[in-house]
Amino acid sequence: MSDKSSAEKTEKKRRRSPISSPKLKWVSTRLLDDVFTDEVSLFKPHFDVDYEAYLQRLWESNPDIYEILKNTDDLEKARDALYTYLEKAERSVFSLDNDLHILEKSTVRECIRVFRSIIGPINEFRTEFSALDSLWKLARNKRDELDSKISVGFVMEFINLFRGVIGKSNIYLENVQIKKGIPDFLKLKGRDASTVRTEILDDLGSSVQKYFKKYPSGLExxxxxxxxxxxxxxxxxxxxxxxxxxxxxxxxxxxxxxxxxxxxxxxxxxxxxxxxxxxxxxxxxxxxxxxxxxxxxxxxxxxxxxxxxxxxxxxxxxxxxxxxHQADRKITFDFMGEHDTSPVDLITRRYPQIAILKPFNTCAQICVYCQRNWEIERVLEPKALASQKSVDAALEWLDEHKSVGDILVTGGDPMVMKDSQLERILANLSAKNHVYRIRIGTRTPVVLPMRFTDRLMDILTRYHEPPKREIAIVTHFEHSYEITPEAMEAVQKLRKAGMSVYNQQVYTVENSRRFETVKLRRDLKSIGVDPYYTFNMKGKEETSR
Ligand code: SF4
Structure with a gap:
């Protein structure tokens, strides 16, 4: 039986036995199926979002949790009942007759740990938000009592968590052979083991390729x-x-x-x-x-x-x-707590050896989820360049803090400054013997790749003097679709000049479908960008659906 027909059977079975609630009826959305099943015949992403369908899938993903939430008339009793339920679920992982795949068992334990933490009172106190309270009110159909709007993203997170708790993450669904128990190749030796392992890996590999086709790059x-x-x-x-x-x-x-x-x-x-x-x-x-x-x-x-x-x-x-929040925007949207980590204007410092310098406060275009949208007033704001006096004061502050040797010049986007303005800052930083790395945070390779003119490259290479000091570019590709021949040309100029180009990806619903980020990382490497790190959203919901 193929994986696909097995998934279809499971799906039919699930549809035949919906949770008994008059409010719940099956509503199909293409996104749901795209995200939660192994359906890969749709080669394009779809984002028809139906909130009710997600909610229904949430309760169906773990009927036991749904029953606990729905039938408990007191929030604290619901919390206790869930802790008891999770303890039992954890014990079942260790029982002799549990034949889940070993990796799925590990996922179960991790999901239980995360779920316990989320519903813990200390977590609620620190985050000033109770996910449990929201789930409880949703299950009891008391939506008008919710403290805030519950997004589809929130529901999706819990669908995965609820499934994970009972060993149905489906991460290992790709191949029936490895879905359960010990893979056959571990019972074999030598060439036989290798041959069986290769068959499974071929299967997995071709499945990954099918997913990749859904996320074309701009190089195609x-x-x-x-x-x-x-x-x-x-x-x-x-x-x-x-x-x-x-x-x-x-x-x-x-x-x-x-x-x-x-x-x-x-x-x-x-x-x-x-x-x-x-x-x-x-x-x-x-x-x-x-x-x-x-x-x-x-x-x-x-x-x-x-x-x-x-x-x-x-x-x-x-x-x-x-x-x-126009009036209190500067405080409300400072998710990174920059007001509390800025010892002088234009400097942010959170680490022993690293500081951020922000001489320029606007960009070539505005990203919706920018973590600095509390201070960026408008695109290409003419007064975005900090005064010479405050730039000089920030640079002097660096002289007084010699343990800080890695400077991230960002903003805004410093590559939108004039060449002469950028050069002045690079020259000043390079004159400091303790500065061993200057990273320039810029989205221009993605949104304005023609910015990397010969003149700009001359400036950058002048101050890139390994091993004394390196200039590196930290950019932000979000999706394979942004990777174009023009972007590649800009990156290649930098790489040929010996500079590293790193990517920091923001993990959002737009790039988090199965293997979507893997594809991005692979495409980035192909043009010379190192996928460096991934930002989690930390409460920002601008790209939630
Ligand atoms: S380029 Fe960077 S600083 Fe500018 S809007 Fe985008 S995320 Fe914000």
Missing amino acids: DEVVSWRLQNRKKIIRYFKGSQEDWNDYKWHLKNVVKDAQPLVDLIELTNDQREAIEKARKNKIAFGITPYYLSLMDTRLSIGYDHAVRMQVIPPKEYVDKLSE
């Missing part, structure tokens, strides 16, 4: 040719030329600051248009470079560009939230 011929057409349209729209297109200043001059160019050039949903218009009215930073606009699919039905759009088109909830 078909995508390159669509984008060539997009580019021509955009150049015509802004009355430019191919020469202009290659000039980063032209892109900065024509940054899209309202919805109209998008309406004219690509298909937008009404929600997207309204959110942009509301952002404009409420002075919420918004901007897209013409180059980045060329990465968007002209028609919504193509759908590969979901991560690109969500990067810059603010969702309605985000605009509403920022509008509500």
Whole structure:
């Protein structure tokens, strides 16, 4: 029996026995199936989100937990009952007749640990949020008593956690042979063991390839040719030329600051248009470079560009939230606690050897989930450059703290500064003997790759003097679809000059489907970028669905 038909059977069985509640009925969404089953025949991402369907799947993912939550009339009793339930679940992992795959058992134990921690009172006290209270009210159908809106992302997290607790994470579903018990190859020796192992690995490998096809990169011929057409349209729209297109200043001059160019050039949903218009009215930073606009699919039905759009088109909830908090924005959205880690203006320090220097407070375009959206006022803000006096004071502070030798120059995006402004800072930092690494945090390889002119490369290479001091670029590709020939050219210039280029990925719903991030990491390596680290969202929900 193939894996697929086995999954279909399970699915049919599940549909035949829904949890008995008059409120719950089966509602199908393509995203659900895309995320939670091994269905890989859909080669494009789909994001038709149905909140009720997710909720239903949540309760179906672990009927025991649902019963506990639904039938307990007191929150503390529900907490006790869940602790008892989790203790039993953990003991069952160690019972003799438990034939779960050894890795699945490990997942069960980890999920139980995480779930215990989430519902622990100390966690609730520290985070000032009770996930248990939310789940309890949802299960008891008391949504009007919820303290805050519960997102689909929250529900999805718990679907996975609930499944994990009972050994149904499905992580090891790809191959029936390794789903349960000890894989056959461990019972064999020598060439026989290797042959059986190879068969299983071939199977897994071809499954990964199928997933990869869902996430094309911008290097693929078909995508390159669509984008060539997009580019021509955009150049015509802004009355430019191919020469202009290659000039980063032209892109900065024509940054899209309202919805109209998008309406004219690509298909937008009404929600997207309204959110942009509301952002404009409420002075919420918004901007897209013409180059980045060329990465968007002209028609919504193509759908590969979901991560690109969500990067810059603010969702309605985000605009509403920022509008509500105009007055206290600087505090409310300082998720990184930068107010409490800044010993002098423009410096943030959280580590013994590393400090952040922020001389420039705007960017070529605005990322929706930017962790600095509390201080970035608008795209290409003319007054974004800090005063010479405060830059000098920040640089002097570094002289007084010689243990700090790794400086991350960021902002905003320092590569949007003029060459001369950037060079002044690099020269000053390089004159400090204790500074051994200057990292420049910039999204320009992704949103403005033509920024890496010969002149800029001359400046960067002048101060890149290994082993005394290195200049490294820290950038932010979010999805394979952002990886283009132009981005590769920019990265290759840096690599050929001996500089490292690192990526920091933000882990969002847009890049977290099965193997989506794996694909990104592989594509990044192919153009010379080292996938460095992954940010978790820390309470920010701008790209939640
Ligand atoms: S480029 Fe960086 S600093 Fe600028 S908006 Fe995006 S995340 Fe924020």
